[in-house]
Amino acid sequence: MAQTKGLVFRQLFELESSTYTYLLADRETKEAVLIDPVLETIDRDLKLLHELGLNLKVAVNTHCHADHITSTGLMKKRLPELKSAISKFSGASADIFLTEGDKITFGNQYLTVRETPGHTDGCITLVSGDHSMAFTGDALLIRGCGRTDFQQGCAKKLYESIHQKIFTLPDKCLVYPAHDYLGQTVSTVGEERKFNPRLTKSLEDFVHIMNNLNLPKPKKIDISVPANLVCGVHEV
Amino acid sequence: MAQTKGLVFRQLFELESSTYTYLLADRETKEAVLIDPVLETIDRDLKLLHELGLNLKVAVNTHCHADHITSTGLMKKRLPELKSAISKFSGASADIFLTEGDKITFGNQYLTVRETPGHTDGCITLVSGDHSMAFTGDALLIRGCGRTDFQQGCAKKLYESIHQKIFTLPDKCLVYPAHDYLGQTVSTVGEERKFNPRLTKSLEDFVHIMNNLNLPKPKKIDISVPANLVCGVHEV
Numbered sequence A, B: 001m002a003q004t005k006g007l008v009f010r011q012l013f014e015l016e017s018s019t020y021t022y023l024l025a026d027r028e029t030k031e032a033v034l035i036d037p038v039l040e041t042i043d044r045d046l047k048l049l050h051e052l053g054l055n056l057k058v059a060v061n062t063h064c065h066a067d068h069i070t071s072t073g074l075m076k077k078r079l080p081e082l083k084s085a086i087s088k089f090s091g092a093s094a095d096i097f098l099t100e101g102d103k104i105t106f107g108n109q110y111l112t113v114r115e116t117p118g119h120t121d122g123c124i125t126l127v128s129g130d131h132s133m134a135f136t137g138d139a140l141l142i143r144g145c146g147r148t149d150f151q152q153g154c155a156k157k158l159y160e161s162i163h164q165k166i167f168t169l170p171d172k173c174l175v176y177p178a179h180d181y182l183g184q185t186v187s188t189v190g191e192e193r194k195f196n197p198r199l200t201k202s203l204e205d206f207v208h209i210m211n212n213l214n215l216p217k218p219k220k221i222d223i224s225v226p227a228n229l230v231c232g233v234h235e236v
Helices: A039-051 A073-077 A155-166 A189-195 A204-209 A223-228 B039-051 B071-080 B154-168 B187-194 B202-208 B221-229
Strands: A007-014 A019-027 A029-037 A055-061 A083-087 A096-097 A103-106 A108-115 A124-128 A133-137 A174-177 B007-014 B019-026 B031-035 B056-061 B083-088 B094-100 B101-107 B111-113 B124-128 B132-139 B174-178
Touching: A007 A039, A019 A039, A019 A103, A019 A108, A019 A174, A029 A039, A029 A103, A029 A189, A039 A073, A039 B111, A039 B187, A055 A073, A055 A103, A073 A083, A108 A155, A108 B101, A155 A204, A155 B132, A174 A189, A204 B083, B007 B039, B019 B101, B019 B111, B019 B174, B031 B039, B056 B071, B056 B094, B056 B101, B071 B083, B111 B154, B154 B202, B174 B187
Parallel strands: A029 A055, A055 A083, A083 A096, A133 A174, B031 B056, B056 B083, B083 B094, B132 B174
Antiparallel strands: A007 A019, A019 A029, A103 A108, A108 A124, A124 A133, B007 B019, B019 B031, B101 B111, B111 B124, B124 B132
């Protein structure tokens, strides 16, 4: 559970793509950030923001998703003050291009950007100011990790990202991934360091595992990637 | 987010029935309680308990479910020390029969039972010792509530249960329901008092709404209810 003082926090789920969207807001100033919003759930998310009296400042994507279309672009049309944000290495368009160490500030709260490439070149992990929560996108999943067989995927790079940029966080830091397919909502850095069946292996074994997953291509990749390169509004 | 000191807390989801299972444990003594475990996810749940080094004392069902089979019975076979618990008004068998005001203690933590009939006669809400979390089962859902058209369902009783036993908790008390079908993971008492489209109505309007939902019968009711009356082990 999140312990950050003065933080409003909601984990939201999109059932078809098993994607988690995260809403964070400053309880005092009501400024909010949305991480990885999904097109299909835009009405649910905007309704919740409205009911909680929050003012959405930034919608950030942890990477250019291949499995669903982001609602960032459409949300910007509905909320003209809203800024979109994504890694500068994503190749996607946005209002704010993020790099290592950048801060996304909302009221008295902030998230820090850690570059965690390997699933894609532009993958980032967002860490709360007090290091109690990490939003790991598709880099580190609960007892798993993102695939590395398309979109600039590189197993070696992913292994190094997770070990250098996520596993260096405190053991009790909560891990909130972009997806879970088994109904798990949260993990911790300590647990993943200890129990992740892939990341507890050597680099060589990890690369071998990742290069032999033989997964089918994501169903929506040919639609999602081009759309997400332009904030999700391509032909929507 | 849960603020209870020394509490290990996990929200777990079963995708087919959209059921939430909740794991609560005392960080110090490692004693744990599981609320509404689902048969299909027993291996996931037992693995997590094992990895976290927890000792499961009680598996409690908030009511006799009609939409899925509880894993309580099978879990008792795997963990012989485990006790099952359910309301004495559920008509179901269990090791512990709960009534209003009973405490389920695990280490330095406890949950208090509030009887919240209306969806079924034996529905209970479990409230954490510090009143920061309420596990409402099928009584109060996020912006909704359990149906009242089978299994002793009574709209008037449900309305009174929610108003007298849940809406009297602090506004900021987190509401963790047994289900959500829209990817919402948590709400608060304050939000539901303000925004629940059914519970903000008068008793008369609520009864009218509930008596005219015309929902289809739950798919698994003829299997689930008899199985859950005997702790879920009937013909499993």
